[in-house]
Amino acid sequence: MNNIYFNLNQLQKTIMYYALKYKKKYTDIKVIAISKKRSINEIIQAYSFGQRAFGENYVQEAIKKINNIQLKIEWHFVGKIQSNKVSIIAKNFAWCHSITSKKHAELLNKYRPEILPPLNVLIQININCEKNKNGIYLYKLMNLVNFIYQLKKIKLRGIMIFPNQQKDIQQKIILYKKMYIILMKLKNKYKYTDTLSLGTSYDIEEAIASGSNMLRIGQKIFNKKINNH
Incomplete structure (x- = not known):
């Protein structure tokens, strides 16, 4: 059996299991x-098994794939934004998960072609205020939110968080739930804001328990067969 097919099926079962466990849809x-x-x-294989959304971290690597894969893929940019590559992101992706500044938001809006739908964007939050991690600190969030909401060619959809290194699941859930509460506050105030991009191959349970509705999964899809539940 194909590894990617097997892994996607296992992943689906895992998500269903935790969704049921934590009473999520x-x-x-x-x-x-x-x-x-x-x-x-590998991307074409995953697509053939039903996967439609793919995330890339590096613009130059991504653009080669985007130009060579003639499939209706929803491309997500999840890496650190570089100013000299913003126009490529704006023109080729459906989502950008990693906005951390007004400058990048403004440039994405500037370069987004009129003929395309607004670019869906997420603000990346550095939940532990770690100096070596990308993302804004929470106290800066609303200032950036209000700025993005005035722009016409990008659409604020929510927030993105990288996994916390803490090993204790319950402590992670407590921290992640704080992010969910922040999203709910934004959702009540801003139209279209409905997405919490939180959860990787290593913290699926904590993410679902906390209310994440977008998981960024690499290893559990593309590595050799991984048994979950």
Whole structure:
């Protein structure tokens, strides 16, 4: 059996299991297949098994794939934004998960072609205020939110968080739930803001328990067969 097919099926079962366990709606949870350093053939295989959304970290690697894969893929940019590559992101992706500044928001809005729908964007939050991690600190969030909401060609959809290194599941859930509460506050105030991009191959349970509705999964899709539940 194909590894990617097997892994996607196992992943689906895992998500269903945790959705049931934590009383979440399974159909509300979207999987982004993180395809950085994965071949075009692997992406096409995952697509053929039903995966439609793929996430890339590096613009130059991503653009080669986007230009060579003639499939209706929803491309997500999940890496650190570089100013000299903003126009490529604006013109080629459906989502950008990693906005951390007014400058990048403004440039994405500037370069987004009029003929395309607004670019869906997420603000990346650095929940532990770690100096070596990308993302804004919470106290800066609303200032950036209000700025983005005035722009016409990008659409604020929510927030993105990288996994916390803490090993204790319950402590992670407590921290992640704070992010969910922040999203709910934004959702009540801003139209279209409905997405919490939180959860990787290593913290699926904590993410679902906390209310994440977008998981960024790489290893559990593309590595050799991984048994979950």
